[in-house]
Amino acid sequence: MKYASYQIEGSARVGVVEGDTIVPLGDATLTVNAGVDALQAAPRHEARRIPLAQVRLLPASPAPKKIFCVGLNYLDHVQETKRELPRYPVLFPKFASNLIAAGAPIQLPPESRQVDWEGELAVIIGRPGRRIARAEALDHVLGYSIANDITVRDYQYKTHQWLQGKAWDGSTPLGPWIVTPDQVDLTTAGIRTILNDEVVQESTLSKLIFDVPRLVSELSEFTALEPGDVILTGTPGGVGYRRDPQVFLKNGDEIRVEIDGIGRITSTVVDEVAAGERPASVG
Template sequence: MSYISYIHNGQLQVGELDGDRIIPLDGITEIGRATPENVLDQATRLAHRGVALSDVQLRPVVPNPGKIFCVGLNYQTHITETKRDKPTYPVLFPKYASSLIAAGAEIQLPPETQQFDYEAELAVVVGRAGRRIPESSALDHVLGYTVANDVTVRDYQYKTHQWLQGKAWDNSTPLGPALVRPDEVDLSSARITAVLNGETLQDSSLEYLIFSIPRLLATVSEFTELQPGDVILTGTPGGVGYRRDPQVFLQHGDEITITVEGVGELTNTVVREAVAEHAVSR
């Protein structure tokens, strides 16, 4: 089954997708800390209150994760294009919930950057808490999978050896549109692509992940307890805009679609962020 977090008639809700209709789940307002393990499966379906998908406002599939972990350099093609050595330990960095936007929402293009880049990624959503999770049982902690676009401000990313300032901009990371349960998809050789304005710029297979999903769950849970609703972005394949010749960066009006076979298609437009001339902090 596939599930979405959405807004309908001003109410926060979670629903099960049934074709182009949504069946609300009774008493569940969003996928996250309050939806561990089998909560989604066991919730009462309110079929009589079903609505058309086109009549709701999507939210990020996990709107308020406690933690977002991102993995860099997890495909050999991306390592090759960056001219880096193959890592022996996952390259990890954080994002924040304020970075997330929904499928169909506008990716905000900051005025500070000239190097706004896309990154197609599979995202893993945690469903069972765990610390020091054995790799052999790590998949038991997965609630489901969704699609992400790890949009990156490259000219800020490379200001220092740490990547945070290029990765955690507000309203820049689409996540969705739906959560697909693990038993609904075979990821062993699923295709992952990024298509910008109709042109395919990334095209790979999840079989080429260097650090597997179980390995990532085991690694992260060594230093912090994973909680339901935590999200792991598993890395991007080769073909990112910064490493192309000539370089390709996202521009105002662009449409970018990230697809993970069996998981979903995530489409967003890029819109120049409106910033007040004399903006001040509050």
């Protein structure tokens, strides 16, 4: 099953994607923050089925209370950064205002000349929990989505903390929808990032150093997880900053992230000044 958050006629809704249509769920108060049980119990409005082309998709989880990001979670990315293999997940936050929908443009801020890509699997929490055992972790997952952890490198490395380069407003595509766990094989699914038809990142989800159950368990040790919370699980090797010569996103580029069993997000890259207005974000 695929859950999509979307906007139509000025109202934000959630529905089930079937083919090229969306079947609305529940009423206008229902969001992915209601959790997996509420979404599964919500009535389907078959008579109000809508073509996907007629709605504006929102970020897969439009208003998460928490966004956790994991750095250095693929061996080839650790190697290209010349860092030591982490023994505990490298964590940093993002905010709801950072998120944009799949298909919304990535805007290049005028302050930076080093905007980089990071294709990632996103985990959306569906049931609340604290100190969740690893064996029970997947019971708390609503599903999986795709993210591009756009990183402003010249700001990221201003200090030893990464926040200012990772939490740029209106910069992080998340979507296009949430695919339930029964539809995604984490042991075989491939992940790849394509820049202007060139594959720049490619790996499989099985190569995560800290897998999804461990991340859910480790995070829930120090904070309660809530429905709608997002975990970005890290990026494979191949980021632009670590290439020789370095490669950064520029006006007119197209960047795409694909994960087998989930789908793809495709974003055009534009100069923020030229775009005229910021992409829609929620939070």
